[in-house]
Structures are given as structure tokens and as C-alpha cells.
Amino acid sequence: MTGAAVSRKAFFRFQIFSLVYCLAVIVWGAYVRATGSGAGCGDHWPLCNGQVIPTAPRIQTVIEFAHRLSSGLSLVWVVISFFWARKIADRHSLVRTAARWSLIAIILEALLGAGLVLLKLVEFDQSVARAVSISLHLVNTMFLLACLTSTLWLARDEGDFESPPRRFLPRDPSFWFSAGLFLLLGMSGAVTALGDTLFPSKSLADGLAADFDRSSHFTVRLRFLHPILATLWIGSVFYWSRKLEALEFSRVRNFLLGGVVLQFLLGILNWILMAPNWMQLVHLLCADLVFIALWTSGVTHETRKSRF
Numbered sequence: 218m219t220g221a222a223v224s225r226k227a228f229f230r231f232q233i234f235s236l237v238y239c240l241a242v243i244v245w246g247a248y249v250r251a252t253g254s255g256a257g258c259g260d261h262w263p264l265c266n267g268q269v270i271p272t273a274p275r276i277q278t279v280i281e282f283a284h285r286l287s288s289g290l291s292l293v294w295v296v297i298s299f300f301w302a303r304k305i306a307d308r309h310s311l312v313r314t315a316a317r318w319s320l321i322a323i324i325l326e327a328l329l330g331a332g333l334v335l336l337k338l339v340e341f342d343q344s345v346a347r348a349v350s351i352s353l354h355l356v357n358t359m360f361l362l363a364c365l366t367s368t369l370w371l372a373r374d375e376g377d378f379e380s381p382p383r384r385f386l387p388r389d390p391s392f393w394f395s396a397g398l399f400l401l402l403g404m405s406g407a408v409t410a411l412g413d414t415l416f417p418s419k420s421l422a423d424g425l426a427a428d429f430d431r432s433s434h435f436t437v438r439l440r441f442l443h444p445i446l447a448t449l450w451i452g453s454v455f456y457w458s459r460k461l462e463a464l465e466f467s468r469v470r471n472f473l474l475g476g477v478v479l480q481f482l483l484g485i486l487n488w489i490l491m492a493p494n495w496m497q498l499v500h501l502l503c504a505d506l507v508f509i510a511l512w513t514s515g516v517t518h519e520t521r522k523s524r525f
Contacts, residue, residue, distance in 0.1 A: 255339025257281030387515035412436030
């Protein structure tokens with residue numbers, strides 16, 4: 218095996234680590250929101266309560282500071298990938314392009330996170346601005362996952378380190394319809410989770426009553442949208458999966474459909490248990506994995522078509 222091949226193999230393995238690490242950071246970020254720890258470092262950024270390393274911190278400060286450290290390391294991994302790709306891949310290669318977009322996505326992610334803190338859209342804030350900001354944050358997080366997944370997927374193929382011989386981004390309208398619905402579903406899920414955190418229900422009956430009570434906060438009254446969008450999205454995924462029935466797509470198709478079924482069951486369980494923090498985190502992690510599977514299915518479909 219040549220030195221270039223060894224370096225590309227190591228790059229591929231590093232992308233696996235980077236994607237898994239990013240998923241952990243995303244889940245920890247949700248834990249920050251669920252525990253009301255977003256103001257653990259006050260309205261200071263990048264410092265924490267005006268300090269580089271907080272002294273005598275309370276538990277909320279520890280949670281928020283740990284998230285900032287882990288997020289910073291995630292940025293470091295993406296920067297390393299960007300310069301590594303510049304070294305081992307051609308200038309116009311797909312691998313290098315994906316690594317560049319990953320860097321852009323994670324910089325935007327850091328700026329959005331900083332905005333939440335500096336604008337005090339954290340902890341117990343109940344404003345419309347917070348709902349909008351966490352929705353935008355969710356969309357950019359999915360963009361980041363798409364970029365990291367693309368970099369990982371492309372690093373599997375030696376040819377993608379060279380000038381692009383084929384198209385990469387999916388062109389199928391049914392794929393983009395499903396992906397767009399997923400973003401809407403994710404935004405509604407983010408707002409629903411915020412409502413569950415700010416206004417927890419004492420029982421299922423109380424929760425249902427609050428959903429249709431005009432005096433309830435808008436994050437509570439909008440909860441009904443989430444299951445409706447989920448139903449529409451599941452239908453779109455099964456329609457899209459019909460285009461993945463060929464043998465070469467079987468693995469990614471099975472992973473996608475299996476994840477959709479699991480996510481549906483977790484959603485029901487999350488509702489029955491009245492959205493405890495740990496269940497929200499599991500639900501979010503599964504949603505991220507399903508999106509990765511959906512994105513991979515689109516990329517796989519496009520690149521396999523371009524080979525023939």
C-alpha cells in the first residue's frame with residue numbers, strides 16, 4: 218500500500234471519529250437546553266462568566282462549560298480535516314469540497330451558539346426569538362451533519378480524492394422533498410422540546426388539555442404540528458425508499474427504514490413518558506442518525522447512477 222493510500226485510509230478513519238464526536242456534542246447541547254444550563258456561563262462568550270476557566274462553578278456552569286469545550290474540540294477536528302484534505306486530495310475533488318463545506322457549517326454553528334448566549338436566548342427565556350433561533354440552529358446542525366457525512370462517505374472511494382468524475386449532490390425531487398420535510402419536522406421538534414422543558418405537564422391529560430388551551434404558551438399550542446409533520450415525513454421516506462429497492466442500495470435502505478420505525482416508536486414513548494430529559498436525548502440522537510441515513514441514501518443513489 219502506497220503512502221498516499223495509507224494517508225487516505227487514516228483520513229477516512231478520522232472522519233468516522235469526527236462524525237461520532239459531533240453527534241455526542243449535539244446530544245450534550247440538547248442536555249444543556251433540557252437542564253436549563255444555557256446561562257451557566259452568563260452572557261459571556263467565549264469566556265465563561267468573564268473567566269477562561271470558571272472557578273467555584275455551580276452545576277449549570279459545569280454543564281455549559283463542558284459543552285463549550287467539547288464544541289471547541291469539534292471545531293478543531295473539522296479544521297484538521299480541512300487542511301488534511303487540502304494535503305491529500307486534488308483541488309477540485311469532492312473530498313476537498315465536502316471538507317470545506319464542513320468547515321463553513323461548523324463556523325456557522327459556533328456563531329449561532331454564541332448568538333444564543335449573547336442575546337440571552339437561553340435558560341428560561343420564552344420569547345419568539347428563542348424559538349426562531351433554535352429552529353435555525355437545528356437547520357444548521359443538519360447542514361453540518363450532511364457535510365460531515367459527505368466527507369466520510371466520499372473518503373471511502375479513492376476516486377473522490379481526485380478531480381470529480383461524477384455528480385455528488387442528489388437531484389431526485391422526492392429525496393429533496395423528504396429532506397425538506399425532515400427539516401420542518403426537526404424545527405417543530407425543537408420548539409416542542411422547548412415547550413416541554415419550559416412548561417412540563419403533570420399528566421398526559423393535562424398535556425393534551427394545554428395543547429388546545431388558548432391561554433397556553435405558543436410553544437405548547439404548536440406541539441400538535443409535530444406528529445402531523447412526522448406522519449407526512451414517514452410517508453415521504455417510504456415513497457423515496459421505493460427508488461432504493463435495487464440490490465446495491467439494500468443496506469442503506471434497510472438502515473433508513475429501520476431508523477424511521479425506531480424513531481416513530483421512540484416518539485410515541487417520549488409522549489407517553491411526558492418527555493423526560495433522557496428520553497429527549499435518545500429521541501434526538503435517533504433523529505440525527507435517521508437524517509444521516511437519509512442523506513447517505515440520496516448520495517448513494519446519485520453517485521451509483523453516475524457510474525452507469
